[in-house]
Amino acid sequence: MPESPNFKSGSEIRQTFLDFFATRGHKALPSASLVPEDPTVLLTIAGMLPFKPIFLGQRQSEFSRATTSQKCIRTNDIENVGRTARHHTFFEMLGNFSFGDYFKEQAIAWAWELSTQVFGLPPERIVISVFKEDDEAFAIWRDQIGIPPQRIQRMGEDDNFWVSGPTGPCGPCSELYYDFHPERGDDNIDLEDDSRFIEFYNLVFMQYNRDADGKLTPLKNKNIDTGMGLERMAQILQKVPNNYETDLIFPIIKTAADIAGIDYAKSDEKTKVSLKVIGDHVRSVVHMIADGITASNVGRGYVLRRLIRRVVRHGRLIGIQGEFTAQVAESAIALSESAYPNVRIREDAIKAELQREESQFLRTLERGEKLLAEILSSLPRTQGGTKGGQISGKDAFTLYDTYGFPLELTQEIAEEQGLSVDIAGFEKEMEAQRERARDAHETIDLTVQGSLDKLAEHIQVTEFLGYKQPQSTAKVEALLVDGKSVESAEAGNKVQVILDRTPFYAESGGQIGDRGYLSGDTVLVRVEDVKKESDFFVHFGSIERGTLEVGATLTAQIDRSCRRRAQANHTATHLLQAALKQIVDPGISQAGSLVDFDRLRFDFNSPRALTAQEVQQIEEQVNTWIAEAHTAAVEVLPIEEAKRRGAIAMFGEKYGDEVRVIDFPGVSMELCGGTHVSNTAEIGVFKIVSETGISSGIRRIEAVAGPAVLDYLNVRDKVVRELSDRFKVKPEEVPDRIAGLQNELKATQKQLDASKQELALAKSDQLLAKAESVGEFKILVAQLADVDADGLKTAAERLQQKLGESAVVLGSVPEADKVSLVAAFSKGVNAKGLQAGKFIGAIAKLCGGGGGGRPNFAQAGGRDASKLAEALESAQQQLHSALTE
Incomplete structure (x- = not known):
């Protein structure tokens, strides 16, 4: 048996596959973008996706055979990334394709030749699966290739039958599995045992068309679609325990580990999972950004943002505190640039996008993690801790809505703590928010919708004529007042009218509904809006004269100007x-x-x-x-x-x-x-x-x-004329005049701020005599009237410097019902265990507020000025007690 040749690197495996099929008449094509041409698909998820129109008969191919190494992104199993040996969000699919050219016999022969003679896999380590009814493929493997029947497994439709949808081209599959433990024998082979088997090559025989009744008929042109996982073949040939430790991913993991100052080999399993997540996800985001995807809250942009945030989150879990994603991305770029040059070309865009998202999310993490920690600490504890508890939907929504904390991240952190999240409650809160948003825009209320549901069985759907006709005759099919179905309505009533046909456009696709009139011999209805519910156009309006009745024939006329x-x-x-x-x-x-x-x-x-x-x-x-x-x-x-x-x-x-x-x-x-x-x-x-x-x-x-x-x-012109008259200048001179006024205002404000600072310092100097000695320290707690937060800060810092080893706490009420507090502590006070930030935050709570800062200096605020004297008294007592001890 030939030994495994000396080309075990991921790059060599990729190139060897492409060269093998190129020399056998296949057109070697570059990978398609991760942004597919098909707008109904979010991301490129399989090697065959770029060829889907050809397989479905929608486009003619310029060549009958092709081979590619296709970049793919899948996030449906994202929670398994890093936890199993071979789940990924980004992977490369090596494929060979036949468009009505060769079929089963040749595809199987080449797959076997490539696997055993080129990649050098021992035949006794390969197990085959076929569709349970595909006797032809079974016979080819047994009789022509020579696979023992006991190593050919017949599988059901879920595992070994490919479909493009409920109808259309489809066909059986045959898969090649590598056996890590052939010593266990051929009895009771279980291909689901991923500790023993790994599927590395899938051959799809597209030979049928399925109609709406489920009937299969043979296709005139039969196709081949195959896929070999590059990462899986690298694991096999490089003899490593999982895909992550191949040369395709491990250098990225090593970079992250070095930044964190840890050794992957000596790390516990939890740390290894985080490093694997970083290695996998960084590959994904590098290629996504290179292909033009930018982070957002919708579509593929949200997938990118979610992956970046998971990288940052797992970086924090292994001890990385600062920004690091761009540095790790450089490792991924270096690994990929020979096969995918666009990653180096787009290097600046990749790193800029990562830095922007990471910086923003680090701020989000800091805020959200504090709140989440409070939520977790408030959960009722069982004997073993918080395990088994649940984060409420309301709390999860607050994290999401107020702090930008993704639901998935809350779930992930909760799972780490042995907790769950009330998803139903979260969705309820989300829907309530949507309702609040809809309140700002008129919609059909529930009573109207309920009436429509009842009427739907008795009236015909509305025929829309508005693309070609601005006016038409129409029959009143239904009439609603205050959400209730009525037979007639008088002038002065607001109504919702449903017609059998209409020229009015109903709000859709961002475009608002038409306005206009419905008129008859004795009735006139002003239409103010039109909305579509199911297949009915609902005309919202007011009866301006006459009586409107169900069954009446009217002229429907849109406002052409609108x-x-x-x-x-x-x-x-x-x-x-x-x-x-x-x-x-x-x-x-x-x-x-x-x-x-x-x-x-x-x-x-x-x-x-x-x-x-x-x-x-x-x-x-x-x-x-x-x-x-x-x-x-x-x-x-x-x-x-x-x-x-x-x-x-x-x-x-x-x-x-x-x-x-x-x-x-x-x-x-x-x-x-x-x-x-x-x-x-x-x-x-x-x-x-x-x-x-x-x-x-x-x-x-x-x-x-x-x-x-x-x-x-016209509005802009009116504003300019009014400003010109007010400033007594020509219109073109208005900007200069405003700039001059702004400079004057800044100068005046600067003078005012300086005066406030001087006043605060003057008032503070008068307080020095009130400082109390406690052992080696001085304590000064006082109120300064009419001094703002900046003035208070200046005064406290000056007093603390003059007093030496001291604790200074000052308070003021600069505005009605607004409290400002400040604390300045010397190093000696800090050594006694007192920190300004924690101390002043607790004092501020007595005034209905909060705050914090550094150990030596901190500021806070409150809303209840009536409690300031009590708060300062508490501060005096606490400082005296702490420094006396």
């Missing part, structure tokens, strides 16, 4: 997204939007603020496209066809089998159900009002388009 404004603003958001991708980063994607009649708002993922120059360039680009008069092409297409053409979809949106595509050729193509101009020239003009950050990793642009620009400029 519609034109909405169309201009909505189309402008499409142009804005295209400009952002072109000028700032192709990886930018929409994170939310609002299309109103008088403004638009567009939220997008970005790790940094845009520069003033970029904002100007974006505005100019959008206005250029407007002036170029691009005509819209609107089509309804099968979703796969739309995506194949390059239409942008919003991640997280649910789309049907057919989608509406808004295409301004050469500029923008998006899946969108909103209303739009037929030509960009109809927008007129576009103006960015502001660019701000709304959360970490998410930016917001607010802008106006069309007629709304004139409204915006």
Whole structure:
């Protein structure tokens, strides 16, 4: 039997695999991005994903055979990372693929040749699995390859039958397992025993099509899709106990261990788990950022943020206190750059993103960990400690909502303490927050929804005519007043009207609903908003005259002026997204939007603020496209066809089998159900009002388009004219005049602050005679009237210096019901066990407040001024007692 050749490094294994299939007619292709072309998939999770359209018959391949080493990210088993021998979030899948070319016999023969003759695995250490009904594959392995039947395991559909979905191409699999303990024999082989077996190569035989009834019919073109785990093959060939100790990951672990000042080999299991998590996750985040993903609170950006935060958290667990992720990332970059040069090219972006997220999360950790420690200490304890207790959903939500502490992190810390988290309670609190947010925006209340549910069985769904018709006749199908179904309503009533057909656009996709009128011979209803519930369009409005009855035939007329404004603003958001991708980063994607009649708002993922120059360039680009008069092409297409053409979809949106595509050729193509101009020239003009950050990793642009620009400029012009009149200067001189006033104000404030400091010092000098001697120390506790916190600080520091070995505590009431406190302790006082921060924090609680600081100096505040005298008296007594002892 050939010995394992001398190419055991991960890089050599990768290249050997690719070369093996390249010499056998396969096109060697580079890894696809971790950001897949398919917008319905969050991240690239398998080697076959880039070829999915070919396998599904949606795209023709330029070649019949291919081979790749594909970067993949999976987080479904994230809790097992570091705890098992081979769970990862980032891994590389080596694959060979056949598109209607070779099939089972050749795929099996090459898999065996590669495994045994090239990689040198002993045949007696390989066990095969096949689908239980795949007699053909079983026979090939037994008769042509020569595998003993007892080492070929027939498995069920869950393990050995690949499907692309409920319907479509599918087929049986055959897997190759490496046996670490062949001495245990071939009786009762259990491939689920991962202490003995590791699956390292999977061959998928895509040979059937499954219809809606579950019937399988043979495909005309049969395909091969395989995957070999690079990390698993490295573990086998490098003879190490787990994937983490291969040369693909261990150098990253070693870097983290060195930073922490620990030895991996001598560490306990808990420390090793943390080091493995760091090693795995750092690989993930390096490649994610290199592929253009930035941290945010949505989609793949949230996956990145979660992984970075787990790295930081586990760094803290092994004793790393400062920032370290960029240093560990350098090790991961060095390991990957030969195969994936973009990690070195994007080195600065990778390290900047890590430093930004780490710095922010360290602050979050500090705040959240303090609160979590308080929560844990308050839990009822059993005899063995807190084990078996539960963190309430309310507390978990407070950590999440107020301190930015991820639920997953709370769960992880709780699990370490033998606790659980009330997830149902957390979700209840989350939903309550959503309800509070919805309260600020009119929605159909529960009584209306309840009535709709009852009416749904008796009325037909609303036919929407609004893409082509601004006006139509319509029949009143249902009428609600105060949430209750009625047969008629009089003038003066607020009503919700459901029609059989309507030209009114219902709020959707960020665009608000149309306004307009419903009119008949004797009735007029002003429509103020339209919302869609299930398949019903609900028109919210007021009856201005007459009586409205169920069954009446009306004329439904939208406010065309409002519609034109909405169309201009909505189309402008499409142009804005295209400009952002072109000028700032192709990886930018929409994170939310609002299309109103008088403004638009567009939220997008970005790790940094845009520069003033970029904002100007974006505005100019959008206005250029407007002036170029691009005509819209609107089509309804099968979703796969739309995506194949390059239409942008919003991640997280649910789309049907057919989608509406808004295409301004050469500029923008998006899946969108909103209303739009037929030509960009109809927008007129576009103006960015502001660019701000709304959360970490998410930016917001607010802008106006069309007629709304004139409204915006009129308001600005009025303000400038009023300022010009008030300051008696020309409009262009207003900025200089304001700057001059600001400088004058700063100078005046500086003089005022200096006067306050002098007053505080003058008052403090009068207190020196009141200092009390206690042994070798001086104690001074006093109240200074009308001195602010800064003045109090200056006074306390000066007094402590003049008194020498001393403890100074001062208090004041600078504003009504506001207490300021300060403590300054000498080193000798600290040596007595008194720390200013802890001491003044406890005193402040007597005034309904709190605070803290360093051992030698600290400040605090309170809300109850009536308790200040009592608090200072307590401070005097405590200091006297402590220093006397």
